[in-house]
Amino acid sequence: MNVVIRKAGLYTMKIGIPRALLYYKYKHLWEFFFDELDIEYIVSPETNNEIVRKGTTYAIDESCLSSKIYLGHVEWLINKCDYILVPRISDYGSGGTVCTKFQAIYDVVSNTFRDRNIKLLYYNIDPKAADFEMIAFLKMGKFLGKSKSRSLYAYLIAKQMQKCAQLKEIDEQKQRLSENKTKILLIAHRYNICDKYIGEPIITFLRELGTVPILGDIASKREALAKSIEISETLPWTFNKELVGSIPLYKDKVDGIILMSAFPCGPDSLVNDIVIRRVKDIPILSLMLDEHEGSAGIQTRLESFVDIIRLKKGDFNEKT
Template sequence: MKLGIPRALLYYRYDVLWETFFKELGIETVLSPKTDKNIMDRGAFYSIDEACLSSKLYLGHVDSLIGKCDAIFIPRIATFQNDGVLCTRFEGLYDIVCNTFREQNLRFIPLNVDEQQKISEEKGYINLGIELGFSKREAKRAYQCGLKAHLKAQKEKQLLQENALKQPDAVKILVVAHAYNLYDEYIGVPVVEKLKELGALAIFADHLDPAIARSKYTEICKDVPWIMSRELLGSIAYYHDQIDGIILMTAFPCGPDSMLNEMIIRRIKDLPILNLLQDSQDGNAGVDTRLESFVDIIRFRKGDFL
């Protein structure tokens, strides 16, 4: 069987785990291409107007896999901790995809994780392996290999970032964004590339170990229900004294981020903050100008122009 994986949403968090898990089981996978205009347009075509840009892109990525695989892997992750929730889009993703593509006669394979309903991550992967025709033992072993690779990759990312932060003169800007926005060719990559062109060092919120981030978010706000928003907040608390500014990058219209960003702007008063709302419009000229001004402001604060 050839299994399609949409390169969107939780792929950017669990890419190593998923790829290792399926490889260990001997399942061939095919990844949807990087986001382009066609994927964006197809995603918008399948979505309701109110959907966030990230979930529109997801549907575009599912569409791009049609005809290239025998089944498409769709995670349904409601919670992966005993407290806190994920954005409802992640819980509803499998049903949204099944309903949207109901006439195309596609096969979708879910991964169900809901810690609060006693379906742990490990149990979810074992169930997935069994559904794919493997024994419990084989599925458990594949999951453990995947988890090990995932944790190793996470550690390496953090270490790389810790080293980058040691550069004394660099303009260091923490980009606070969900990984699926930050690394998407359409949403985050142009922003990161522009920062590089401007000579600034982008620090990525998701490079911090999520467990450390979750242990620190209460330093900024105690009442945040969304687990991934807690991690973003925790990254600000962790990196606060090592950075020169913060970019809050959000995919329009995101409910959790709009609340979170407002709160961050009110509570973090000693660092410049740029609030970037990314939508599906073509062209990046407006964003580029705002990034240029923002980096200039930081340089003035650091005394680079004196």
């Protein structure tokens, strides 16, 4: 288990952060923000079978696997901290909107665990109501009893750290792109591909096959958003735009694309079809993952996909 606990002197209040959904996107922003404010926090462990099982019990059957896992993480945090961080995002203004799951998650959590007496720490990003990210964080700082200037300072530092982390990621990916091996672009939401239960087995297996996984989510967001128009004009969801936009950015440098979604992801159900219909000159594999999936089925499909790519490239013996 890899549980992060940061101690910080006098403050006894402890925040719980579920390691799911937006955590993977805002990890640095949240952690550095709380660090700067000297607030103790605890991040739930990497997703394990128990968390998936709990999440599946609490979630409505038809919810997507990612949100089931989220509820599992929230459940794990109950009674281990004072407040659980559950932010809500309405949309990103001109940058696009989000899956309604992110608009609803605060109320889903509070209604699902109503009888467990949980307290939620939240912020709301809604450009239409002038709730921008910075204002949302200042409000959160106020709720935590911190002065405005201190919260602002913490937010700016955290934001800077997040940017640095992103640049570093992109740099590392650049190096991977220059490797002389079969490279596969993974188009998957970060909360899926980075999850120990959903995505990590796939990345590990691709590495075992001697290929280099390239993450579509690691790319300059601004460039990716702009590039997404090349593939789809009316795509409403920001996260999907960023992913789709990474295809034109990386397509010429990779040998194949895997579209990986959690069952039954709403946005992906349409976007994957658009990608398959419009991106023609590169092999594409579409993978759908749910909580009943055995690893053997997935591994067979990955293996044959990599074989096809190598056959196409003409060097079938390139195995490490």
